Amino acid sequence: MKRKAFIKTLETFGCTLKRSGSKHDIYINPANGCSTTIPRHQELANTLCKEILKQLGLKDQSS
Known part of the structure; x- marks a missing residue:
């Protein structure tokens, strides 16, 4: 994902x-109040995006 x-x-x-x-x-x-880091890469792996959403306490609705 971009x-x-x-x-x-x-x-x-x-x-x-x-x-x-x-x-x-x-x-x-x-x-x-949850926070996480987002790397500055042009392309992020889908598994990384799902993990970031999980760390922020959000449901994965990207799939």
Whole structure:
């Protein structure tokens, strides 16, 4: 999955950018306070996207 498309998916769930690191961005889900890192690769593996959604406490609706 393209990174930009995945970020838009996170934003539709209400997640916001907490801060930017050198190689990763940290996103937070304000509804439950969970946060996780998103690597800055153009293409993200589907398994990684599912794991990120799980870490943020979101259901996987990408499939």
